[in-house]
Amino acid sequence: MSAGVLGRSLELFFIDGRPDGMLTAEVFNWTGHVLVTPRTRLKEALARPQSSFTGIYLLLGERDGKPLAYIGEGEDIAARMRSHEAGKDWWTTAVLVTSAANNLHKAHAKFLESRLVEEARKVGVMPLDNGNTPPRPGLSESARANMEAFLEYLFMVLPAVRIDMFVQRVRPTGPVVVETTMRAAADQATTASEATAFHLENRKHGLRADALLIDGEFVVQAGSLAQGKDDFGLGIGSYSELIRELVSTGVLVRDGEHYRFSSSYAFRSPSAAGAVVLGYNVNGTTVWRTSNGQTYKDWEAARLAD
Structure with a gap:
């Protein structure tokens, strides 16, 4: 690690008291909130207040014996997840990414979705169920910088919760x-x-x-x-x-x-x-x-x- 690179503190909370149940992940001084849930606990996960916030989500699972992922966004993630529960039967784990203060808006979420799809395809570890890479919305220079900083933290948190699809090896x-x-x-x-x-x-x-x-x-x-x-x-x-x-x-x-x-x-x-x-x-x-x-x-x- 280069001089001047500071460590960061990650807080994991196992909601069910089990490592294979629901968990949340937050980093000190980062506004993001990550909720990881197995599909079997989806009802309980969507009852949590952050699930109805604006943000992005990942669906992870397998189809035909091969790993598969889907990246999406929504102004109410819970509503999107309910539609995917009926329309996509292959996923087993969901990751909901929002802001603890619910200060992400639609354009933020679409920008994050587009960037995540770009990064996932660049790394190439996990095939995506998405179609084309969604276009980035028009954001101000400062808003783009804020979203890139948001992603830096997210790319650090996801491997810590055993999601390696954005790790470039x-x-x-x-x-x-x-x-x-x-x-x-x-x-x-x-x-x-x-x-x-x-x-x-x-x-x-x-x-x-x-x-x-x-x-x-x-x-x-x-x-x-x-x-x-x-x-x-x-x-x-x-x-x-x-x-x-x-x-x-x-x-x-x-x-x-x-x-x-x-x-x-x-x-x-x-x-x-x-x-x-x-x-x-x-x-x-x-x-x-x-x-x-x-x-x-x-x-x-x-x-x-x-």
């Missing part, structure tokens, strides 16, 4: 620049020269991958090779869906017997990166090594000792 090729917020302020970046480099090699299968540890993310570099088998489920467990996602979004492209990373990609852990590269579950702290042959595990231990 594809990184630019060439000199690596790491985003320090969900969409990244341009003046808060870490360059590749400040990162720690690791590599993974499997000579038997002709695999070689390079990665950089930057700002807590394990970023496998563009041009790295990964296993090329199409049976993603064999020996790789929960990472099979991640590989399918990387193939479908074009991060992994076919290169002869292998897949090749067309873009740099930020993994949550060295083990996840190692599993995708090798095609089976591995301990990432032992398979990734520095240029002098030190394992990630030993490198980390040396850092902690210092």
Whole structure:
């Protein structure tokens, strides 16, 4: 994290006292209010006062075994949700985003809806049930700035409540620049020269991958090779869906017997990166090594000792 970047305090309230029930999320000094509810608790969620405010909403679920999302807006979100309860049968979770003081108006909501659709399609993690990207309404320069600031907070809150569809893990090729917020302020970046480099090699299968540890993310570099088998489920467990996602979004492209990373990609852990590269579950702290042959595990231990 760059100097001058301040932490923020997120308050989660589990309304039902259960992690899989309704919850609200708010950030100190942010006017936004986020309500997450399973579809089975929709009646109780819509009875809460914020549900009748002006705002935006996300519907999350699956159709034909594949994840799907819908992004909408409304002057009375509860009314929109009641229509979707009857017209869309695939969603299982709803996220209602309003302002605690109900000071968003219709144009604000339409702007936020348009920007969220843009961001979701740019990231490409979750297919959308929306048609075309809605146009942005005409807002004053100050109002646009306020809505962009609103989104900065929202993009921080959503991953904290396990909604990752706006998290961009594809990184630019060439000199690596790491985003320090969900969409990244341009003046808060870490360059590749400040990162720690690791590599993974499997000579038997002709695999070689390079990665950089930057700002807590394990970023496998563009041009790295990964296993090329199409049976993603064999020996790789929960990472099979991640590989399918990387193939479908074009991060992994076919290169002869292998897949090749067309873009740099930020993994949550060295083990996840190692599993995708090798095609089976591995301990990432032992398979990734520095240029002098030190394992990630030993490198980390040396850092902690210092």
